[in-house]
Amino acid sequence: MSQFWERYLRPSVSEVSRSLNLFGGKATGSLLWKRVTFLVATPIVALCMINAYSSIDAEKKPQQPFVQYEYMRRRNKRFPWGNGERSLFHNRNVNALSEGYEV
Incomplete structure (x- = not known):
């Protein structure tokens, strides 16, 4: 060394x-x-x-249309806050729920 x-x-x-x-x-x-x-x-x-x-x-792109695939947005267990569908850092404009976008 x-x-x-x-x-x-x-x-x-x-x-x-x-x-x-x-x-x-x-x-x-x-x-x-x-x-x-x-x-x-x-x-x-x-x-x-x-x-x-x-x-x-x-980043200001038009929102892509919602397509419901069976393997995406699965909720095996409800979130412990709110109604159980939204994650902790949920953004209504970007994150879709299992039914579709909120906006």
Whole structure:
């Protein structure tokens, strides 16, 4: 293991530390994570937010017609809330009951 460390890992760690010093100054732990947060995490969060907002318009599709298949929407046991037909996170516009859509 020590030969592996000396031959492969130590040169790469020293190379990384030299490249971090190019950003300016000595890269301490808190400074490193501050840079990672602002230079890496913030753009990734912004791109994910743009993706989420752009996909909202793409989801506005017409509702597919309800087809009652015998193997779908089976209720072997009633749910313990409400009338027993709706799941806990039921959405009237998307989730169909065994008879069809509510809307």
